[in-house]
Amino acid sequence: MTQTTTLHDRTVGQIAAQLPGASGVFRRFGIDFCCHGDVPLAEAANRRNLDLGALETALSALDPAAAPDAPQDTGALIDHIQTRYHATHRRQIPELIELSRKVEAVHANHPEVPRGLSDALHRIWGELEVHMKKEELVLFPAMRRQAADRLAVPISEMRHDHDDHGAFLDQVAQLTHDYTPPQDACRSWQALYAGAAQLKADLMEHIHLENNVLFPRFETTA
Numbered sequence: 001m002t003q004t005t006t007l008h009d010r011t012v013g014q015i016a017a018q019l020p021g022a023s024g025v026f027r028r029f030g031i032d033f034c035c036h037g038d039v040p041l042a043e044a045a046n047r048r049n050l051d052l053g054a055l056e057t058a059l060s061a062l063d064p065a066a067a068p069d070a071p072q073d074t075g076a077l078i079d080h081i082q083t084r085y086h087a088t089h090r091r092q093i094p095e096l097i098e099l100s101r102k103v104e105a106v107h108a109n110h111p112e113v114p115r116g117l118s119d120a121l122h123r124i125w126g127e128l129e130v131h132m133k134k135e136e137l138v139l140f141p142a143m144r145r146q147a148a149d150r151l152a153v154p155i156s157e158m159r160h161d162h163d164d165h166g167a168f169l170d171q172v173a174q175l176t177h178d179y180t181p182p183q184d185a186c187r188s189w190q191a192l193y194a195g196a197a198q199l200k201a202d203l204m205e206h207i208h209l210e211n212n213v214l215f216p217r218f219e220t221t222a
């Protein structure tokens, strides 16, 4: 198919932005499509020692004419980012901090205890709150007004913050053995890792929508 022959030259960010369902395929293959979306598909596969053909086949099985993963209109997309992601992070992270503190205290002597996870969550919670406030109070209103001329600096600051958020996700993956609880994990521990995995999925999709879909609309005219 034409789609297959051109996929490997496009960046993973472009593919995730243009092909409905592609972000799910990237997540399955462990490809970072949000913070490092500027990498061509072939190179992204190569970096992770993945079979490029299998990856292209999975992407080609998606329907390019399917409903998009997020609204296309800029105002509606910003609304979606705020209601689906900002609000969800504000709800989910404090719960995870609480749960993590409990698991770390109750299982302090367990060899696989995710020591430091609650501190990491607490830190990202503070950073994300400041970051989301900047988007909500400054950047997004300017984007809604289509004031593209002075957005290059704030957008690059947001992209930098996103890289830090990506580093946080790497740290959580390491602390939780890639979100895998031990065999004898209690329900709280299992819930903590399930919640942390959900946070990872949400944060990646959130960053992807900003880095690969929303921000480029205001960078081409800068």
Ligand SMILES: [Fe+2]
Binding pocket: 081, 086, 132, 135, 206, 210
């Ligand atoms: Fe955001």
Ligand SMILES: [Fe+2]
Binding pocket: 131, 135, 158, 162, 207, 210
């Ligand atoms: Fe952001």
